[in-house]
Amino acid sequence: MGEVKKHDTPKVDQLKTGPWPSFVDDIYSYSEKHKKQACFDIMGQMELSYTNRETHWKHGGIVGVFGYGGGVIGRYSDQQEKFPAIWAFHTIRVHHTAGKWYHTSALKKLCDMWDSRGSGIVNFHGSTGDIILLGTVTDQLEPIFFDLTHQLHWDLGGSGSNLRSPACCVGKSRCEWALIDVQELDYELTMAFQDELHRPAFPYKFKFKFSGCPLDCVAAVARADMSFIGTWRDEIRIDQEAVRAYVRGELKPNAGAFSDRDWGPFDIKKEVIDLCPTKCMYWDENEQKLYINNSECNRCMHCIAVMPEALRPGQDTGIAILIGAKAPILEGAQLSTLIVPFMKVEPPYDELKDFIYKAWDYWMENGKNRERIGELIQRIGLNKFITEVMGLTPIPQHVRVPRDNPYIFWKEEEVEGGWTRDVAEFRKRHPA
Amino acid sequence: MPTVEYKGKVFEVDEDGFLAGGLDAWCKEWVEYVKELEGIQELTEEHWKVINVLQDYYRKNGVAPMVRILSKVTGFPLKKIYELFPSGPGKGACKMAGLPKPTGCV
Ligand code: HEM
Ligand code: HEM
Ligand code: SF4
Ligand code: SF4
Numbered sequence: 001m002g003e004v005k006k007h008d009t010p011k012v013d014q015l016k017t018g019p020w021p022s023f024v025d026d027i028y029s030y031s032e033k034h035k036k037q038a039c040f041d042i043m044g045q046m047e048l049s050y051t052n053r054e055t056h057w058k059h060g061g062i063v064g065v066f067g068y069g070g071g072v073i074g075r076y077s078d079q080q081e082k083f084p085a086i087w088a089f090h091t092i093r094v095h096h097t098a099g100k101w102y103h104t105s106a107l108k109k110l111c112d113m114w115d116s117r118g119s120g121i122v123n124f125h126g127s128t129g130d131i132i133l134l135g136t137v138t139d140q141l142e143p144i145f146f147d148l149t150h151q152l153h154w155d156l157g158g159s160g161s162n163l164r165s166p167a168c169c170v171g172k173s174r175c176e177w178a179l180i181d182v183q184e185l186d187y188e189l190t191m192a193f194q195d196e197l198h199r200p201a202f203p204y205k206f207k208f209k210f211s212g213c214p215l216d217c218v219a220a221v222a223r224a225d226m227s228f229i230g231t232w233r234d235e236i237r238i239d240q241e242a243v244r245a246y247v248r249g250e251l252k253p254n255a256g257a258f259s260d261r262d263w264g265p266f267d268i269k270k271e272v273i274d275l276c277p278t279k280c281m282y283w284d285e286n287e288q289k290l291y292i293n294n295s296e297c298n299r300c301m302h303c304i305a306v307m308p309e310a311l312r313p314g315q316d317t318g319i320a321i322l323i324g325a326k327a328p329i330l331e332g333a334q335l336s337t338l339i340v341p342f343m344k345v346e347p348p349y350d351e352l353k354d355f356i357y358k359a360w361d362y363w364m365e366n367g368k369n370r371e372r373i374g375e376l377i378q379r380i381g382l383n384k385f386i387t388e389v390m391g392l393t394p395i396p397q398h399v400r401v402p403r404d405n406p407y408i409f410w411k412e413e414e415v416e417g418g419w420t421r422d423v424a425e426f427r428k429r430h431p432a
Numbered sequence: 433m434p435t436v437e438y439k440g441k442v443f444e445v446d447e448d449g450f451l452a453g454g455l456d457a458w459c460k461e462w463v464e465y466v467k468e469l470e471g472i473q474e475l476t477e478e479h480w481k482v483i484n485v486l487q488d489y490y491r492k493n494g495v496a497p498m499v500r501i502l503s504k505v506t507g508f509p510l511k512k513i514y515e516l517f518p519s520g521p522g523k524g525a526c527k528m529a530g531l532p533k534p535t536g537c538v
Contacts, residue, residue, distance in 0.1 A: 195511075
């Protein structure tokens with residue numbers, strides 16, 4: 001390896017101080033060890049950006065691999081004379097594993113490949129879920145893709161107007177609250193929709209996220225156009241003896257999550273009963289017994305999270321499907337809205353796939369250019385989306401409150417006499 | 433801006449190899465030149481159909497068509513478009529047709 005040139009980076013270097021792991025330390029120690037000019041140039045360009053307070057990446061960039069329409073984000077420096085090793089600094093999205101479990105042997109292979117073909121810098125992980133390989137040149141894209149597919153047996157993730165890489169919480173692999181096998185579901189749907197992921201065919205981007213329970217550890221309701229949330233419809237299972245153990249102070253509330261501060265002895269009334277959003281719980285002091293009126297429970301998970309050893313979700317489990325979350329551009333930020341309160345799901349998930357295709361078919365045909373499905377629902381109305389697009393029956397659970405304005409559309413066939421009226425008829429009774 | 437020379441013609445291109453001069457600078461030689469970069473063996477009628485539709489749409493509307501409009505007008509499903517243009521309608525076909533580079537969250 002030839003000589004490398006380190007730039008003077010006083011502002012960037014300040015970020016080596018303090019207790020949090022320093023990305024500056026990491027990048028410099030890596031670049032010194034591997035003699036990577038691209039890493040030194042990145043720090044140089046960053047110093048320039050800190051000084052000028054503006055980015056030094058050019059607008060856009062269209063690069064990729066043959067056969068796919070996405071997966072690589074092209075980037076070019078606008079300081080190519082000063083920082084030639086990062087004239088191109090493309091990002092590769094590599095599809096992560098469901099729940100982000102890895103074996104060191106796989107990661108080591110990935111690192112060996114990236115050490116030799118890229119900058120060595122990564123993001124574990126991008127917000128959507130992908131492994132992000134940060135920085136390489138155009139000529140390396142096909143060789144990287146070849147290595148990924150042929151040696152590692154890994155594929156690219158998504159980018160562009162397509163299905164982006166789905167993601168899920170750790171689910172049943174290590175969480176006792178997981179109500180469905182989100183990892184299996186994530187994997188099965190990812191494999192089923194490979195074509196939609198690799199070759200953009202949609203009006204705009206579309207994301208799936210899967211959470212095993214309403215605690216929603218992947219933030220599906222905020223960050224996915226289609227949010228799949230594990231839920232149950234029978235009764236919360238109560239171990240009364242364990243409840244008493246919490247009350248006696250033998251078990252720590254919230255599994256000890258708040259033990260760094262003295263909150264006083266556990267008070268079941270104050271910390272559970274009174275905080276239940278639907279007020280459907282009752283602690284009988286005399287009987288030393290907990291009652292839950294499950295028909296009023298909205299499955300918020302609070303009581304279960306406070307007393308994990310005493311309370312468990314029910315056993316009749318499935319998913320709720322919510323649609324439409326997006327960031328502010330264009331029409332304002334949205335969380336997903338409830339479309340299906342409960343669906344049983346089992347491999348091969350045919351019912352679920354039908355449901356997804358129904359929404360896609362309509363959006364692909366009727367969505368405007370760069371219109372997220374949440375905006376389409378806003379435009380055509382939730383009612384039309386639920387009834388005409390998805391073929392479902394509207395239910396009270398579809399809304400938080402009924403509308404408070406009276407601008408109500410009726411279908412012509414719902415109104416006696418229809419819309420065709422003769423004003424002459426009206427004038428017979430109401431002379432002008 | 434880098435330039436490339438092909439069969440006696442000189443083209444200004446950006447880093448992604450898109451024609452900097454757009455449709456005004458476009459000519460048949462450009463298509464021949466891009467063909468090689470884009471992994472296309474032989475240019476067929478079908479390639480030209482896609483290129484013509486893209487150019488007509490762009491002249492009329494000032495933007496590239498959405499994927500499903502391209503499919504509808506050409507009658508080619510997306511799968512077929514990838515068979516014709518391995519890097520897809522954006523990086524492959526639009527580049528060849530001399531349309532501006534796709535932008536946004538690509
Ligand atoms: C039977 C009699 C009336 C009926 C049925 C009626 C009905 C309505 C309705 C449906 C609206 C639209 C509300 C909206 O945009 O949200 C409205 C607005 C309005 N009405 Fe009446 N109205 C009546 C009498 C009057 C009278 C007598 C006045 C004034 C002296 C009046 C002043 C207004 C004004 C100023 C607005 C606009 C309010 C706004 O846009 O914020 N209305 N009315
Ligand atoms: C033939 C007579 C009138 C007609 C056809 C008429 C029509 C309208 C219409 C269509 C609107 C808009 C309603 C909407 O935003 O949905 C409006 C608003 C309004 N009108 Fe009239 N109007 C008439 C007379 C009057 C009179 C006499 C007054 C007041 C003395 C008045 C005061 C207002 C006000 C305050 C608004 C609300 C403006 C706003 O904030 O949007 N109008 N009118
Ligand atoms: S979302 Fe629920 S099931 Fe998934 S990891 Fe979080 S608590 Fe566990
Ligand atoms: S899950 Fe929530 S709503 Fe249901 S009983 Fe527990 S605290 Fe109440």
